[in-house]
Amino acid sequence: MKDYFFQDTIGKPMDRVDGRVKVTGAAKYSAEIELPNMAHGVLVGSTIAKGRIKNIDTKAAERAPGVLAVLHYQNAPKVPGYVQAAHPTEPKPIGQPHRVFYDDKVYFNDQPIALVLADTLERAHYAAKLVKASYEEEKHTTNFAKNTDKAILPTAAKRNPRHGLNDYVRGKEDAYKNEPLKIESEYVIPSEMHNPMELQAIVAHWEADDKLTVYDKTQAVIGTQNAFAREWKIPVENVKVIATYVGGAFGNGLHTWPHETAAIIGAKKLGRPVKLMLTREQMFTMVGYRPHAWQKVGMSATPDGKITAITHEAIGQTSSYEEFTESTLQQTRMMYTSPNVTTRYRILPLDISTPIWMRGPGEATGAFALESALDEMAHVLKIDPLEFRLKNYTERDPEKNLPWSTKFLKEAMLMGAEKIGWSNRPMQPGTLRDGEWQVGYGMGVGTFGAHRGRATVKATLYPDGKVVMQCATTDIGPGTGTAMVQIAADNLGVAPEQITFELGSSLFPPSPSQGGSATVASVGSAVRAASIALKQKLASMATGNADSGFRGAKFEDLTFQNGQVSLNNSPGTKLTYSDILKQQGLPELEVTEESKPGEERQKYSLYSYSVHFAEVKVHPLTGQARVTKMVSCADAGKIVNMKTAGNQMIGGAVGGIGMALTEGAVMDVRFGRYVTKDFAEYHVPVHADTPPVDVIFVDKPDFISTPMGTKGIGEIATIGVAPAIANAIFNATGKRVRELPITPDKLI
Structure with missing residues (x-):
């Protein structure tokens, strides 16, 4: 048979197959679903960070026009799965998701404590303001910096010595400490909040006592179906999850959250469909975030630029009721040829809501520290940062001692360097100017596992x-339907x-x-x-x-x-x-x-790679930093659609700019409450913050990874962007900022 793969459509910049319905408003998202006799729900959040609910006064809310019910822990229908999870004879889980309306305990500020159900959304919002609660407040702990000594090894690592979150040593432990040429620095990343265009929303409808249908904003149709089946102790086939269109998501849709179960509880109580959509402020407290993290990197090298040792330690925050972990240290273990590598990962339980994976989960956090440290070491050695990375380029995975399936990162580095004009970069920081502005260049490398799961398609x-x-x-935005049509x-x-590709329904064959x-x-x-x-x-x-x-x-x-x-x-x-x-x-x-996937994953090490280059300008009097040019180059196998893949890389660069310069949640530790809870105080990048982004793909297939030769790009689009910008700012000013975001006050 003649092989027609890659012949006609693969690699072409084909328009999105769902583009027209989305831009014309014909696409219906979860909050736009209308069902007969539907009620509207609005959540009421706690005003303390830790303690117990002493009393909930719902009388005024219940008397308000159009109110159908006000539910809380004392009167809400019980969730069968919650009772089982709390049974004393069962093994204690490694934490568990928050059980909404389960008891009187408060674990974080703005925890849902009541659900107002009304015949219109406006009436539900009005009545929610009438609900009053009193508390027995306990002393809360929300100050990350003052409690790092309470960080712990994750339970999963304690139970399994071979777990990837355990301490890792290759060669000699902390070998950098005994070397003459070394750097040692600490890096801090604040919590970053998921802020997709579409707010989290769900429509819940009990079609029978044991038959549930939800229209939900989720990234995991089958995962959500299984979660709700477990919660309500009903057959999985009796749960139908519909998520035909998703208006953006960065990981916030990978978990079932309290608002979803609250809506299902409300629908059970009323015997009619319930629609619940979070407010923008509730998006900051109820659906996860990139966890606040502290990191320390120690690194040593020979005078000619060969890395001899790296130690990378990290602490990430989690909630008091659920252990959240991520792969913050993975890139350090496998990216460079250092013979001695030590990594230590800990989590810090605080009285906050549970974090969740956010684009480039863990790796984006770890890359900021690692790639900044690479830049610092190169400066000490007086070696160009690109040359330094090429000197320590790995031709084989040093962690697993396996060959790469494919790796064209070196090509990506050279392509990106030429495009950005890396030859213009001065070795001496603070010496290049454009009028009043200081100019600098920086780079950062990113990597993420080339994962592949089990999936089924009906044709x-x-x-x-x-x-x-x-x-x-x-499809949370990358153009999934379009890519599948092309394949x-x-x-x-x-x-x-x-060809039509239908997705977003649990009635279809399963996928990850x-x-x-x-x-x-x-x-x-x-x-x-x-x-x-x-x-x-x-x-x-x-x-x-x-x-x-x-x-x-x-x-x-x-x-x-x-x-x-x-x-x-x-x-x-x-x-x-x-x-x-x-x-x-x-x-x-x-x-x-x-x-x-098959046995190839035991024989090869599979990753996607990226390298990001940034040109920045910094005003020395105001401290204003502008990214004036970005080049993002990816080694992600064969590219299916140049247009949508390019969109992904640009979007990742925008997220990285936010990570580097504008985004950061600020906690008022006196009350355990975020003061950055809307777009007035929490700044996501806008067009004025974002320069043209040049995207380059190596575009060489990896047939070990997949039969099509493709590898993922969603995560590597943002991993490495923040350190590229931070390194460019150092090159422009000579000031090394190790705590994100890099705001003007840190540069004046």
């Missing part, structure tokens, strides 16, 4: 030549306009959550498998028909192109897919195929 071919593919995966078009030999940069690798591989299975069925029908001219031909003798099957040695002998179905008298042809 149906119809007599008119159209193909419909279905999978439960979601199907190339593998099936059908024009993209003839959309997270960890694994959707194209996982679902795309299943799309490919389903396409091949369809062709095999078509071939069997064609070659089994004595009158078709294909009698006796083998699968490899056939070409599949433009919706037709033909003989390689006789191109004029051909049949359309529609003709084959008509000859067989079939109304449709259907296949369902699963794809999963």
Whole structure:
């Protein structure tokens, strides 16, 4: 069979297949779903960070116009799964998600303590302001900096000595301390909040006592389905989760949150559908965030620039009721050729809500410290930072002692350096100017595992030549449907306009959550498998028909192109897919195929890579820092769609600019309450903060990673951006800022 992969659509900058419905408003998001007799819910949050609810006064709220019920721990329907989770004879879990309305305990400020249900949203909001609560307040702990001595090894690491979160030593422990040429620095990243365009929202509807349907903003349709089935002790097939459109998400949709269960409780109580959408302020407290983190890096090197030792320690915050962990130290273990590497990871439980993965989870945090330290070491050695990284480039994974599946990071570095004009970078900081502005250049490297999970796709071919593919995966913005159409078009030999990819429903075949940069690798591989299975069925029908001219031909003798099957040695002998179905008298042809990773993941080390270059200008009098140019270069295997992949890289750069210069949650430790709780106080980058971003792809396939040669780019788009900007600011000013965000007061 002639291989048509990569021939027609793969790699092209195809427009998004759902672009028109999104920009015209035809796409319906969770909060826009309307069901008959639907009620509206609004959550009331606690005003203390720790303690017990002494009393909840709901009388005024209950008497307000249109109010149907006010629920709290004393009168809300019980969640069966909560009772089981708290049973004393069961093994104690490693923490657990917050159990809304379970008891009178308060674990964090703005914890949901009541749900007001009314016939309109406006009435529910008004009544929510009438709910009053009194508390037995306890002394809370929310000051990260003053409590780092209370950080602990995660329970998962305690239970399993081989767990990846355990202390790691390669070579000699803390070997840098005994070396003459070394640096030692501490780095701090504040909490960063998820602020996608679409607020978190859910519509919950009990169609029967044991049959639940939710329209939910989630990145994990099947994960959400399983979670709600466990909570309510009903068969998983009785839970239907719909998330056809998701208006952006950065990890906040990878967890089931209290507001979701609250809406389901409300729908159970009322016996009618309930819609609940968080406010923008509640997005800061109820659906996770990138955890506040402290890091320390010690590094030593030889005078000619070979790293001899790295020690990287990190502490990340978590809640008091649930242990959240992430891979902050992974890049340090495998990126550079140091013979001696030590890493230590701890978590610090505080009286706050649980963090969650945020784009580039862990790795973006760790890369800020590691890549800043690389820049500091290069400065001490008086070596160009790019040259320093190339001197310590790894041709094999030093952590796993395995070969890379593919690695073209060196090419990416050189491509990006040429594009940014790295040769203009002065070795001496603070010496390059553009009028009043100081100019500097910096770089940062990023990496993330090239993950792939198990996914299943159903494909149906119809007599008119159209193909419909279905999978439960979601699309949080990267253009999943578009990529799947392109993969199907190339593998099936059908024009993209003839293919529809349906997603976002638990009624479709299962897939992993959309997270960890694994959707194209996982679902795309299943799309490919389903396409091949369809062709095999078509071939069997064609070659089994004595009158078709294909009698006796083998699968490899056939070409599949433009919706037709033909003989390689006789191109004029051909049949359309529609003709084959008509000859067989079939109304449709259907296949369902699963794809999963194999043994290659034990034989190779699989990662995606990025390198980001920044040009910045800093005003020495005002301390204002501007990113004036960005170049982001990715080694992520074969790129399926240059346009949507480019969008991903630009979006990641914008997030990295926010991480470096503008974003940071500020806690008033007196009350355990964030003072940055809206867009007036918490600053996400706007157009004025964001320069044109040049995106470059190495675009070389990795067929060990996936059958299509693709690897993920969602995370590496932002990993390494913040240190590139911080390093550029140092090059511009000579001032090394190790605590993000780098605001003007830190540069004056």
